[in-house]
Amino acid sequence: MAVLLVANRGEVAVRVLRAAADLGIRTVAVYAEDDASSLHVTLADRAVALRGPSPYLDVDQILDAAAGCVAVHPGWGFLSENAAFARACEARGLAFVGPSADVLELLGDKRRARTLAASLGIPVLxxxxxxxxxxxxxxxxxxxxxxxxxxxxxxxxxxxxxxxxxxxxxxxxxxxxxxxxMPSARHIEVQLVGTSVIGDRDCSLQLRHQKVVEIAPAPLLEPGTRKALHTAAAEIAAAAGYTGVGTVEFLVSGDSFAFLEVNPRLQVEHTVTEMVSGVDLVRTQLLLAWGGDVDYTPLDRGSAVQVRVNQTSGGVLSSFALPSGPGVRVDTHGYVGYRVGTHYDGLLAKLVVHGEDLDVALNRARRALREFRIDGVSTNLDFLKSLLSQEIVGATTDFVVEEPVDGMRAPLAGTVVAVSPDSVVLEAMKMQHVVRVSDDVLVSVGDTVSEGQLLASGTGESTEDSFEVDLEEIRPDLAEVLARHEFDRPEAAAKRHAAGGRTARENIADLCSDFVEYGGLAIAAQRARRSLDELIERTPADGMVAGIGVVNGQRIVAMSYDYAVLAGTQGLRNHQKKDRLFALAQQENLPVVLFAEGGGGRPGDTDHSMVSGLDCGSFHAFAQLSGQVPLIGVVAGRCFAGNAVLLGTCDVIIAVEGANIGMGGPAMIEGGGLGVFRPEDIGPLDVQIPNGVVDIAVSSEAEAVAVARKYLSYFQDSTTDWSCEDQRLLRHAVPENRLRAYDIRKVIDTLADTDSVLELRKGFGKAIVTALVRVEGRPIALIANDPNVLGGAIDADAADKCARFLQLADAFDIPVVSLTDTPGFMVGPEAERTATVRHLTRMVVTGANLTVPFGLIILRKAYGLGAQAMAAGSLKVPQFAISWPTGEFGPMGLEGAVKLGFKRVLDAIEDPQERRQRYDQMVEAAYEHGKALNVASVFEIDDVIDPADTRRWITTALAPTTSRQRQGKKRPFIDTW
Missing domain, CATH: 3.30.1490.20 (ATP-grasp fold, A domain)
Incomplete structure (x- = not known):
């Protein structure tokens, strides 16, 4: 199926995505990291995050995101008129939805377009x-x-x-x-498709050269002038060899006109022409790009008015009610809960109304503006209502400046306390509010005014220069705040660096592409024993850097104990910050990354009334997040007591070489009468890796951050920039000799996308490999028996490790794939000393209650209850159960089954050589009976496949899981063991 990349954002991206969906075209959206909540991201079939300061202008990133697409729609703005971008699309075999690069170079360059118009005898300025x-x-x-x-x-x-x-x-x-x-002129545009005129529109109502109201067709235009404009536009298009949707703009004064420019793209105001012509211009663009037949004969359908609703501040849309009714259309990317930023164009919605004549259309527009209900951000709705209350038909481009919009009104009720020629000061609720005016003040000191009351006939626009602000000036109040935020401890940082480590802020800066800190000005609760200056100097942020950051284009909570502040101990403000961030993580479903280095509780805080401190809620709050959001713990150096409890609550623990982890540090151990130990003797990694506490061991904090970012990615989005090894290598991965071992990790690396394997708890429960991988970009939780450990038999540790990993996958909707090669559960007196009856059945119970898709692939041995456990309980439970040609099945191992089932027969053969020969024959017969092909012939499994087709089975038979953005929990928690 054809796939279209939409290289834009906001309202235009939404418009194009919907048009593509109507045509059955699959779509890919792109989004900046600070734009991830924009509506266009969710409307596309797939969305790709862009990095960097100007991502929507980054040609290489956008074209990389277009992998697998056949066309690119640039929208408007950004790269829509960039000939180099169009040419780069063509170089990659992508159709550019718009004119050719040569035409863009000609018409997108307004100087060359003017030269072309002049050569045709068309007036220019x-x-x-x-x-x-x-x-x-x-x-x-x-x-x-x-x-x-x-x-x-x-x-x-x-x-x-x-x-x-x-x-x-x-x-x-x-x-x-x-x-x-050209003063006192009207701005008239002619809409084209190729060289065909679709209609015209009046775009004269502008504020600071930004169009705010458009009318189609352009009213009060002499028929001869209208015809001349249409002819000139068509001549320019023909001379340029123009194809696709475009606009030619003119200034008109009386019966004379002058060419302005050509917009060789879709325009914001295209919708007003659509309403009167009946031509869907975006659909037309796509059909032309796809080489289809298009009927774009315009109709004559009354009049239409478009009004641009712009945001004038950032914020979160707490209400967003839109007008409706006959002849009313609203194009928008807004929704309740949308966080509106200020980095991009302020267009929030386009109100487009239609009527049988212009009076009807204008009345509908006024009514529709009154129906808007937008809260959470400031908008220009009041300005638009006031503007449309005036006589605007036939207005020139100077109208908004020359005709002030209904004067300056009081923004709130209050008392006038001061009046000057350029301002009125209102007092309300003991606060004074300065309202800038230009002239003709209509109130006096002492007057009580109501909200909306007219204060002056002027708007204040003419006195704008009088109130210029030095943007470089730092006021004393801000300087004090900046000084606190910029406070640095170079000695502490140097000490950390000398030990080969990084500071808390360096780790978070490396992890997050953007980060806002909560409680950065907090200090230790020790004012009773230390001066304020000492606390500011010695306890910045109370030893906890915490806030909300962006990782892989999505928000997370990131927090790090600062070991350079009171040994990273947990103080009162420190706990309060954790509680605040844990609550935000719970409310907004944000993953948490915790850098846990520190010594546990801090006894030195004084500014409180606590006795035991056992009512601290931090540990409870963090534990409640288990199973709701991914919890990632990172540790370097010492991590003891309360810090270790939080670390142990995490889904995954990433530990840096040299770390020590323990439920009690040296002081607690000595205080309990258990001896005197050095910190490095307590819970070193050579203990905590083989015992299963540490999931991933790394060599440096930088590597730990990279691994944390990679781990998070499996719980965020699928990727598109994947590759894999030649899958024919899998045909030779398992030896033909059924008794010869092989490297299961090499099998996994070949099967998964390149560099996508992240193994957890590698040093523990070694009989089973548990790893997060990707297949064609999709996250997969993979379990696999290792034939090099216990011959693949599942012991208690391996079962525990696997069961917990399955819980993790199920909690966050990650499909599971099982690569099975096991002779069964580990048995025998030694095994039973490890409580295998309980540990092994834990794996059975967990597998039987999974809700995510599960795929079973038998590589070689599938024997007994161990094989059933690897299959989530039965060969009929997984979404697919397939085998490679080397697969062999049975209720128990073949050799054991022959020895037990035919013991008397074999014992009756006196000649040892003959007995051995008979035994081998029986084993061979049993193998033929349990061979994968025979098992498939009775439909106990779904198929025996070419190993090279394994990825196809995974991507086709495993249905995509639900969104990772689920609210609340699916499982009560994820077992910490």
């Missing part, structure tokens, strides 16, 4: 040397960005510099040019 006013405009892009009006020569240099910077940030190119300013 040439700027003459020394002539003012002029307009500084970006060569590429649109949307009012990179544009300034300049009325005096002394303002030209600063305007050029500002436009260049804005254009570079928005479009990736900072070139600008000058154009003669």
């Amino acid at each position: 040439d700027a003459q040397p020394g002539e003012f006013p002029v307009m500084v405009k970006a060569v590429l892009g649109g949307g009012g960005k990179g544009m300034r009006a300049v009325y005096a020569p002394e303002d030209l240099d600063s305007a050029v510099e500002a436009c260049q910077a804005e254009a570079l940030a928005a479009f990736g190119a900072g070139d600008v040019y000058l154009e003669r300013l």
Whole structure:
């Protein structure tokens, strides 16, 4: 099936994704790390995170995300007019939904487009040397960005510099040019598909060169002028060899007009033309890109008005109710709970209304604006309501500036306490609020005003220069805060570095692409025994750096004890911060990464009334997160007592070489009368790895952070940039000699995506390998018997290890694949001393209650209850049960079955050589009977396959699991053992 990459965000991405879905086209979205909650991410069939400061302009990342796609839709803005991007798409065999790169170079460059128009005899606005006013405009892009009006020569240099910077940030190119300013003109656009005119629209109502209201068709336009505009637009398109959807823009004054530019792409205002023409322009784009037949003959369907609802602040949408009714359409990417940022264009929604005539359309627009209910962010809705209450039909581009929008009104009820020519000060609830005005103040000191009451006839726009703020100035109150935040302890950091370690902040900075700290100004609760300055210097953040960060494009809670602060001990504020972050993790389903180095409870805090401290809720709160969100513990150095309890609660423990982990440190052990020990003698890794406490051992903190990031990825998204080894290698992975061992880890590495294997508890329960892997980018929990350990027999430790791993997979909806080669459970007197009856059946009970998809692949031996345990209880339980040609099955091992079942027959043969020969014959017969092909012939398993097809079975027969973003818990908790 054809796949389309949408190289944009927000409302336009939503619009394109929906149009593609209507056509049955699968889609891939891209998103910046700070844009992961945008609606377009969830509407696509697949979404790929982009990294870096300007990800939507990163051609290489976007094209890498397009792997497997056949086309790219650029939307508007960003790379939509970038010829180099279009050419790069073509180089990778991707269709660019838009004109060719050559046409983009011609028309996307506004200077060349002007030259083309002039060559056709179409009027243009040439700027003459020394002539003012002029307009500084970006060569590429649109949307009012990179544009300034300049009325005096002394303002030209600063305007050029500002436009260049804005254009570079928005479009990736900072070139600008000058154009003669045409005052009191109307901004009229002609919509094209190829060289065919679909209609026109009036886009004159603009605020700071940003369009806010559009009307289609353009009203009050002389028929001759309208025809001339249509003809000029079609001539330009024909001369350029234009294909696809585009717009030609003009300025119109009376019956004269001048060419402005061509937008060789979709525009924000395309929707208003769709409403009157009946032509779905995005659908038309996609059909043209796919080479389909398209009927884009426009209709004549009354009038339409589009109003742009913009956010004017960031925040979270706590309510988002949209208008509806006949002739009302709202295009948006907003939803309740959406965190609206300020890094991108402020367009939040487009209100598009239609009526049989313009009066009906305008009345509907006014009614619809009143129906909007948006809370959590500031918007321009009041401005739009006021604007549409005026006579706007036939307005020029100067209208919003020349006709102030209904004066300046009181933002709240209060009393006027001061009045000046440029401001009114209101007092309410003992707070003073300054309202900027320009002139004609209508109130006096002492007046009581209500919310919305008119304070002045001017809007304050004309006095903007009077209130310029030095953006470089740091006020004293801010300077005090910044000084505290920037407080550093170079001696402590140097000591840490000298020991080969990293600071708490260095680890978190390495882990997270972005991070906001909670409680960074907290200090130890010891004011009764230390001065404030000493506490600030010696106990920054109370020894706990904690906050919300972004890892692999998704939010997490990250926290690290700071061993350089009171040995990383747990203090009062330290616990309060943990409680705060644990609550946020629970509320918002955020994984937790805990750097746990530290000495446990701190006895030196004084600023409290506690006696025992046993009412501390941190341990309970953290334990409650088990099974709801992934919990990752990282430890370097010493980790004792309370720190070790939190570490042991984690799903996975990543330990750095040289770490020591213990439920009690030297002081606690000595205090309990148990002897005197050095810290390095308590719980070293040569103890904690083979006993199963540590899941993954690494050589450095940097490696620990990398492993933590990799571990998290399995609980986040599938990946697209995967590769794998030649799967034909699997045909030779298991020797033909059924008694010869082989390397199961080599099998796993070959089967899984390259570099995707992360093995857990490698040094414990060695008879079973447990690893997180990926197959075609999808996370998989893999269990496998190791024939080099106990011949693959499952002992108590291996069963415990496997059972816990299965709980982990089930809790977070990760499918399980079992690579089975086992003679069964470990038996015998020595085995029973390890309580195998309970430990082995723990694996059986866990497997039988899994809810995730389960796939069984028999590599060689599948004998007895051990094989059934590896199959989640039965060959008929998994979604598929298949075998490689080397598979052999039976209720117990073949050799043992022959010895027990035919003991009398064999004992009756006196000649040892003859007895051995007879025994071998019986074993061979048993092998033929239990051979995979024979087992498949009675349909006890689903198939015997070519090992090279194993990945295909996994990706096809294992259904995708539910979203990783489930709310609440699926299992009560994940066993810590």
